[in-house]
Amino acid sequence: MPPAPRSPTAVYPLRLADLIYPEGHPRYCETGPVFAFLVDHPDGLVLVDTGIGPPHQLIDRLYKPVRYPLDEALAGLGLAPKDVRLIINTHLHFDHCGGNQFFPGRPLLVQRREHEAAGAPGYTLPHWVEFSGANYRLLDGDSELMPGLRVLPTRHTPGHQSVVVDTDNGAVVIAGQVTETAADFEAEQEESSIQKLKSFRPVRVFFSHDHATWPYG
Numbered sequence: 001m002p003p004a005p006r007s008p009t010a011v012y013p014l015r016l017a018d019l020i021y022p023e024g025h026p027r028y029c030e031t032g033p034v035f036a037f038l039v040d041h042p043d044g045l046v047l048v049d050t051g052i053g054p055p056h057q058l059i060d061r062l063y064k065p066v067r068y069p070l071d072e073a074l075a076g077l078g079l080a081p082k083d084v085r086l087i088i089n090t091h092l093h094f095d096h097c098g099g100n101q102f103f104p105g106r107p108l109l110v111q112r113r114e115h116e117a118a119g120a121p122g123y124t125l126p127h128w129v130e131f132s133g134a135n136y137r138l139l140d141g142d143s144e145l146m147p148g149l150r151v152l153p154t155r156h157t158p159g160h161q162s163v164v165v166d167t168d169n170g171a172v173v174i175a176g177q178v179t180e181t182a183a184d185f186e187a188e189q190e191e192s193s194i195q196k197l198k199s200f201r202p203v204r205v206f207f208s209h210d211h212a213t214w215p216y217g
């Protein structure tokens with residue numbers, strides 16, 4: 001029998017939380033979403049970021065999060081956490097790696113520079129990065145992880161990375177937190193890593209903390 005036809009690659013945003021930005025944050029008092037993304041690729045399911053993690057006294061006091069569990073978000077697509085083949089973290093701030101701990105043994109793909117940065121005091125919650133069974137695969141710059149699925153270093157933290165996914169409709173970019181909003185991304189005309197993302201002429205760019213996508217419409 002011939003092999004079953006492979007499904008076309010698709011990207012799904014998964015809203016895992018809403019936060020209220022604390023004092024000192026540029027978006028003080030605003031409520032913002034926390035998105036992870038699922039890439040349904042013919043070679044396996046890839047999860048990009050894992051949300052804000054389980055209840056935590058300091059985080060919950062500062063950000064007053066409302067959590068939407070990852071397993072429920074995946075169930076909405078008819079999937080379960082066990083179906084995820086590998087995980088990409090755009091970066092290791094708590095709101096992007098909080099659910100890594102639920103994937104012991106699963107490859108966690110992070111830029112080496114980011115993994116090093118995450119060791120600094122106050123950068124993130126260290127026990128949400130390092131846990132029993134954490135299986136980091138450290139990347140040095142651009143990398144094609146699966147056919148038509150690549151990561152490239154972009155601005156925000158020392159080792160932030162964005163994901164570019166080829167689909168039948170064109171390139172879809174998971175920008176991560178390269179900018180806070182789609183409007184900021186639209187407005188940025190200079191910064192080289194953002195210009196590089198725009199150079200893919202993406203049909204859709206998703207952001208970690210904005211419901212809006214780019215280009216608009």
Ligand SMILES: [Zn+2]
Nearest residue numbers: 093095177208
């Ligand atoms: Zn964030």
